[in-house]
Amino acid sequence: MDIDAFVAAHRPEWDRLDHLVKRRSSLTGAEVDELVDLYQRVSTHLSIVRSGSTDAMLVGRLSALVAQARSAVTGARTPAxxxxxxxxxxxxxxxxxxxxxxxxxxxxxxxxxxxxxxxxxxxxxxxxxxxxxxxxxxxxxxxxxxxxxxxxxxxxxxxxxxxxxxxxxxxxxxxxxxxxxxxxxxxxxxxxxxxxxxxxxxxxxxxxxxxxxxxxxxxxxxxxxxxxxxxxxxxxxxxxxxxxxxxxxxxxxxxxxxxxxxxxxxxxxxxxxxxxxxxxxxxxxxxxxxxxxxxxxxxxxxxxxxxxxxxxxxxxxxxxxxxxxxxxxx
Known part of the structure; x- marks a missing residue:
């Protein structure tokens, strides 16, 4: 897999997901739907990168992004x-x-x-x-x-x-x-x-x-x-x-x-x-x-x-x- 081409093709989606995650408290209904869709896509991207690349920095970045998106989508539980x-x-x-x-x-x-x-x-x-x-x-x-x-x-x-x-x-x-x-x-x-x-x-x-x-x-x-x-x-x-x-x-x-x-x-x-x-x-x-x-x-x-x-x-x-x-x- 050409990792550089993969990054260039999907970077806009990652940046958009990162933007939505940071604005999670003020999203419109359409943006919430977009957030969920991008979370699913980037989760797939993370799986592909893990199986086809040894770039630890890229894997780390996508892992953090997916974790933050999961928190926004599922709701992070406040400690008791x-x-x-x-x-x-x-x-x-x-x-x-x-x-x-x-x-x-x-x-x-x-x-x-x-x-x-x-x-x-x-x-x-x-x-x-x-x-x-x-x-x-x-x-x-x-x-x-x-x-x-x-x-x-x-x-x-x-x-x-x-x-x-x-x-x-x-x-x-x-x-x-x-x-x-x-x-x-x-x-x-x-x-x-x-x-x-x-x-x-x-x-x-x-x-x-x-x-x-x-x-x-x-x-x-x-x-x-x-x-x-x-x-x-x-x-x-x-x-x-x-x-x-x-x-x-x-x-x-x-x-x-x-x-x-x-x-x-x-x-x-x-x-x-x-x-x-x-x-x-x-x-x-x-x-x-x-x-x-x-x-x-x-x-x-x-x-x-x-x-x-x-x-x-x-x-x-x-x-x-x-x-x-x-x-x-x-």
Missing amino acids: WRELVRFFTVSFPVVAYRARWWWLATGVACVAVGWVVGAWVAGDPAVQAAVASPEEITQLVEHDFADYYSEHPAASFASQVWVNNALVSAQVILYAIFMGLPIPYVLWANTWSVGVSGGLMASRDKLDIFFGLIMPHGLLELTAVFLAAAVGMRLGWTVIDPGPRRRVDALAEQGRAVISVALGLVVVLFVSGLIEAFVTPSGLPTWARIGIGVLAEVAFLAYVVVFGRRALRQNETGDLERAPDLAPTA
């Missing part, structure tokens, strides 16, 4: 670790940041209701009597409330807490398929429980113990629950107000955002469970235990604000359907 990094630096924080006003409103409403319930229980003996007998209240205040955090080995307790918190958040997120309508009830039930416990502790002047035990892990835990509830209710509101998009498109995007939050909260609730198992019942001073909880809460909120705001400025939506593994098609 990069997808994971993107999820925690873009997808999850931007979804949480975009839901910030729903998230804030949910948190403020729940804290306000819990405070009102607690004050009502603490200030009215009749309400306390309706909740439990004096002996049962004494048992709760003096023993049960504090013993709950230390009666099990820390490692197994951490797993138990993580599973329980994940189930509560999953329950809230699951209700998103019902347009978020049951979510306020779930929040009310949990807020009522916390408010009643706090009110009973306050009625026996044990409010310092209550906050000393619930705040280290409760700040991050409740923040996670509020976020899950916020995105779930936001999904329901999308049915009413889809914005400028088609309702089905808006619902699909917001539904995938809910999934992003569900996945991200697995890690957040894991951290909360570790704090509840190892910090809350520890022998550290109350200020130190609460300080760890506050530090974890501030770190999480700063993470959402910094990464979420940056991603939003880059017009990211956190939509899981925006995958990097896209093959060009006509």
